[in-house]
Amino acid sequence: MAIKKQYFKTKPNVKVTLSLPKTAVKGAKKVELVGDFTDWDKGIKMTKQKDGSFKASVELAPEKEYQFRYLIDDKMWENDWKADKYVSNGISTEENSVIVL
Numbered sequence: 001m002a003i004k005k006q007y008f009k010t011k012p013n014v015k016v017t018l019s020l021p022k023t024a025v026k027g028a029k030k031v032e033l034v035g036d037f038t039d040w041d042k043g044i045k046m047t048k049q050k051d052g053s054f055k056a057s058v059e060l061a062p063e064k065e066y067q068f069r070y071l072i073d074d075k076m077w078e079n080d081w082k083a084d085k086y087v088s089n090g091i092s093t094e095e096n097s098v099i100v101l
Contacts, residue, residue: 001081003099013059014101018080020070022052028072033058035068035096043071060101067096 001024006015018033025031031054032043046054060066067087070078079086083097 003080003082003084005099005101007062011059012061014062015057015059016099016101017055017057018046018068019049019053019055020046020078020080024070024078024081025052025054025072028054030073032071033068034071035066037066037068046070060099062101064101066099066101068099069096 001021002019004017006017008015020031031046033046033056034040034043037058037060038044044056044058046056048054067089068080070080072078077094079095080097084100085098086095087098089096
């Protein structure tokens with residue numbers, strides 16, 4: 001798992017690229033990035049890479065924190081092991097991953 005943050009001098013947003021390794025998806029056919037930036041509703045489809053990992057990019061406003069999780073095959077939730085921090089999701093004992101920009 002990896003989170004890459006790319007700050008631009010000419011754009012107000014930060015490009016965040018998230019990747020989920022093959023070992024974390026366990027042969028998944030579909031992975032979505034879901035978070036407060038998608039209203040926890042429709043996720044951002046992650047693209048399967050040749051090595052079996054999944055990757056997606058999103059542009060987010062700087063100087064904020066964003067909660068997110070990965071939804072694997074519409075049934076299993078996974079956190080990012082390299083998130084900046086984790087917070088309770090307020091629904092269960094699960095936690096959400098957080099990106100700090």
